[in-house]
Amino acid sequence: MGLKMTGAKALVKSLEDEGVEIIFGIPGGVLLPVFDVLYESKIRKVLTRHEQGAAHAADGYARVTGNVGVCIATSGPGATNLVTGIANAYMDSVPLVAITGQVATNMIGTDAFQEADTTGITMPIVKHNYLIKDPADIPDVIQEAFYIARTGRPGPVVVDVPVDVSRGETEYRRRDKPELKGYKPTYKGHKKQTRMAAQAILSSQRPVIYVGGGAIISNASAELKKLATQNNIYVTHTLMGKGVFPESHPLSLGMLGMHGTRAANYAMCETDLIIAVGARFDDRITGKLSEFAPMAKVIHIDIDPAEISKNVRAHIPIVGDARDVLRELNEALKEMRTGTGKVERKEWDARVKEWKEKYPLTYDRGKGFKPQFVVEKIYEITKGEAIICTEVGQNQMWAAQFYPMDKPRRFVSSGGLGTMGFGFPASIGAQLGKPKELVFDIAGDGSFQMTMQEMATAVLEDAPVKVAILNNGYLGMVRQWQQLFYNRKYSCSCLHRGRTPDFVALAEAFGAKGILVTEPEMVEPAIAEAMESDCPVLIDFHVDEEENVYPMVAPGAPLYDMIGDMLYPVEKVHPEKAEEPFL
């Protein structure tokens, strides 16, 4: 016999049994029974000011801790406000459980007050979702939801709980493990495929490791480093893979793709073997697909079989967990390497080194107040040891380019969905998950205004995040594209800096600290002051308005065709002139 209790009690007890320590959200009519029980629970409740903020905060918390993030919202508008956050977690494979209130089961389908078809609305953006109809199902559903969210390729799971289910009575029973007939993720890679991959690596003249967020999720850093260093292979990472391989390492090529380094993109053009680890050949990575890595054989390691050969054909697919597969691959390589085991590819090394030296990421340091300079200074003063959250757009790309990372789970950014307004609430979640760490949100003035009401949350929850607004008075990336591709016609991209808002006054109004910085000399002291404060601090950097993110591959262009040449000598990479592929 299980313990008799209400559905709401069973729900909260299930969360406690899953080890949930913090939950982000906002109560509402149909959730009152649940919040009534939560009041007495040891789970920390963080009241955000908008449900979108709750979802992003849970997301940020999940990314830095590796735990499942939990958010909660009421029926109707509460649930629909979560939608952006859920979609964001889905695109970036973040383990998230979203609990939504629902109208009573006998009211479902009647267009009742605050009714929305939450499971229907979220179906395309979740790993799975549930509508609980019976309080007796609560423990099993919550257990399954957490299991699905964190295993395999992680993702968001929505659990919709009608109010009468919360109020109803049930017995609490917990199974040892969930029973899911149709869900069995593959962790171990195929042995034969792994050996084929090892063979390909040993015979490759110009291999490149292309690593994404999947390697961070599976905690594969150590195995990845082994693979790269023991076999002398250059590594390029996606935005989501930032930090999984130390960017300070000589084998790192930095980020690839639309705003990646020339070294990384050129290497992709001439490589004869791509070793893709937990990455999905997104359009921002490949550029023009038909001209992407024309000579490369592809080894694709991913836990999600549907990602393999979706955009780029994989010659050697390996379905499995990145860490497990890399461990096996390293063992196979160790066995198969002959002689001294030292792998040398002198010509390739020289070519890549030349690119790296010739084309470092840089900007015009001569005049003006550059946003890149601000990011560089933050890097310098924090010694590269802060957790960096970003918004979306130019600020995000500059953060990725000028804040190199040597460790995983410290760069929190909306990669797949590209959600402006993600960074700030995510930074609150990250700060609460890692209270001892220094957390910066590198923001734009446009993005920050999308979720800035969460400043109240940061203040009340003692989350001393530092918001660095690279304020150029524009939706900067939109403006950049308008400048480059639409004849500099700035249609609806100007935000009128100087007229509204006064960010410093805004921060003060919320009870945080605000600092205005209008010239480069003020940057260092402002950052230092922010770091000394134990409250949330907003620094409003009034940087140059028309600075662009370079280098850049125009949308739809091939990777070798990079613009931003005012600072660089023009060099075309000619894939056709490189050696023939070995296969």
Add this chain to the structure above:
Amino acid sequence: MKHTLSVLVENKPGVLARVAGLFARRGFNIDSLAVGTTEKPNISRMTIVVDVEEHSLEQVRKQLHKLINVIEIVDLDPEASVAREMVMVKINVNAENRSEVVEIADIFRGNIVDVSRESITVEVTGNASKLSAFEDLLKPYGIKELVRTGKVALPRGK
């Protein structure tokens, strides 16, 4: 090219919406879809006919597999499976031509399931081309209403 997928799913609310939604948002076309229970009450079988190229078929299968409620997917080889579809056709008839229609139905091993003064309803089971041939023959008489079930199929033997 047309492929017939036999998909075992957990018999849970919303499963059909999940499958149909997946096809819609990934841009895969469903030719026909038939759902029903199996010998196990908690498991249903969907027979889905899709018209896609080999590469897309791979994606369809993999994406379907990602649905938590999908247990098993088999791409049925037409040579190694049996497939049937049923059609019911209501045809305009009068005293003069009724027997002709009944004759045609007989040739197709159809059953008369309803008769009235002005119409006759025939049920025929078979593969898609047989049903289409049947339909064509009846067109001159005037088809009032028609319904097809969509294909159901099982692998042969074992």
